[in-house]
Amino acid sequence: MDISKKIILTGSFGVGKTSLFSRFIYSEFDERYLTTIGVKVDKKVVDVKDHKLNMMLWDIAGEVAQDKVPLSYFLGANGVIYVFDLTRPMTYNNILTDIEYLKNILPEGMVKIVGNKKDLVTPEHIENVISNLPVECDITTSAKTGENVESLFLSMGEALVV
Amino acid sequence: MMTNHQDDVDRQLAILRDILLHGDREKIQKLQEIIDSKDELEKRIQPILDDRIESIKDNFPTVFGDEVNREVEKKLLLSNDLILTAISPLMGKMIRKYIGQQIGELKDKIDRQVKHTFSFKRYYHLIRARIFGIQDSEWFLSQLDDFQMEIKDIFVIQRNSGLLLGSYSTSEMGDSGIFGGMLTAIKAFGEDVFKKSDEGRQELEMIDYNSHKIYMQSHHNYYFAAVLKGTITASEKNKLSDKLIKFAENEKRLNSMSPTSEDIEYISGKLKENFA
Structure with a gap:
């Protein structure tokens, strides 16, 4: 049976949301930084638990705080991928407020917290960053090398298909 | 005595020079005559020039193409008016x-x-x-x-999520799921902007392209988006609007919050039945 789910990619600007989106959908990575204007919607069909899951992915323009993102973009979302940059503390300093805000507007939505750009830091640095976060980081990824990108989206898909 | 002897030597040398250079002088004389006579000079130079001109003709694009293009571009830019x-x-x-x-x-x-x-x-x-x-x-x-107004495509899209609930299409317009998502994002953006005004909730009703229009009718949980071609008169629009309302009243499955592939197939079939 085919199932469709809306998944939002959100987080501060420049954390690599569009790169994760492109890596997962097109298997591409672009070194250039092109800021997202508004939102871009695309689709990827994956096989999850004997179902064809249409993942409707909304790549939203980055904002320093989640309450700055137009609320209507979040409405009806089944899952949220919150991305922060492991190399820039300003992208995870407000993580607790952002996650509480998201859980408040989407009480039934699945939220995954992702630390991106792991190719730019050492394992010790990653360990230090995630152990000091006030929330649990679900996965660390590198859109550049592709490490854990597929796993991130597939685990989201599995969590959404009951 | 000495002077007489020197004169003899000079004379003898002059005779010797005349003997030795006689041939060359004749040749120089002839060349001078050719140079001085336009006809003679032309007869000799013309074949060389002809060959050169032919070679330029044959190789003009390769040799001068870039320069000419640059010059033409420059002239065009300067002479727009x-x-x-x-x-x-x-x-x-x-x-x-x-x-x-x-x-x-x-x-x-x-x-x-x-x-x-x-x-x-x-x-x-x-x-x-x-x-x-x-x-x-x-x-x-x-x-x-x-x-005459023609319905090219019709979609039912979940209002908040932008997920497709059903579609009927006569044109090849790409993935209907992505269309539903992007249209919802555009609609949501516009509505968010107007929500900040004091005029209450505003709904995007029509997107107008040159030859096509997208007419939208919003309901509580979903909205219809009809891609139309032709002249949309007020009466045609009202007729379509009535038809959509009637469709919404009859099809309760449109309110499904988690549409399955069976729901989508059923709704798509009903759209075809009513709007083809």
């Missing part, structure tokens, strides 16, 4: 001719239509027009085949 002045009258004539033809065809169609409809149907329309306030121009246009 001049070019426009030169071609505008010509383009104007062509456009006038085309529009004239099209108006002629339209006039013929209207004449034919008027002839057909100065009948019971026409009087029926006049009475309806008086009652419902439909304009004559609207009615005439709606009677012409070229202007």
Whole structure:
């Protein structure tokens, strides 16, 4: 049976949301930084638990705080991928407020917290960053090398298909 | 004594020089004559020039192409106004001719239509027009085949998530799921902007392209998006709106919050049944 789910990619600007989106959908990575204007919607069909899951992915323009993102973009979302940059503390300093805000507007939505750009830091640095976060980081990824990108989206898909 | 001897030597040397250089002098003389005579010079130089010209002709694009292109581009950029002045009258004539033809065809169609409809149907329309306030121009246009509204595609999209609930399409417009998502994002963005004004909730109703329009009708949990072609008169729009409302009343599955593939297939089938 085919199932469709809306998944939002959100987080501060420049954390690599569009790169994760492109890596997962097109298997591409672009070194250039092109800021997202508004939102871009695309689709990827994956096989999850004997179902064809249409993942409707909304790549939203980055904002320093989640309450700055137009609320209507979040409405009806089944899952949220919150991305922060492991190399820039300003992208995870407000993580607790952002996650509480998201859980408040989407009480039934699945939220995954992702630390991106792991190719730019050492394992010790990653360990230090995630152990000091006030929330649990679900996965660390590198859109550049592709490490854990597929796993991130597939685990989201599995969590959404009951 | 000494001087006489020197004179003899000079004379002898002059005789010797005359003997030795006689041939060369003749040749120089001949060359001088060729140079001085235009005809003679031309006879000899012309074949060389002809060969050179042929070679330039053959290799012109390779040798001078880039320079010429650069020069032409430069001239064109500097002479925009001049070019426009030169071609505008010509383009104007062509456009006038085309529009004239099209108006002629339209006039013929209207004449034919008027002839057909100065009948019971026409009087029926006049009475309806008086009652419902439909304009004559609207009615005439709606009677012409070229202007008749045509539903090219129709989608039912979940209002918040943008997920597709069903679709019927006659055109090849790409992935309907992505269309639903992006249209919802555009709709949401516009509505968010207007929400900040004091006029309450605003709904995006129409997106207008040159030859196509997207008409949207919002319901509580979903909205319809119909891609239309042709002239959309107020009465055609009302007719479509009524039809969509009736469809919404009949199809309770539209309110499904987690549509399955069976739901989508069912709704798509019903759309085809009602709007094809």
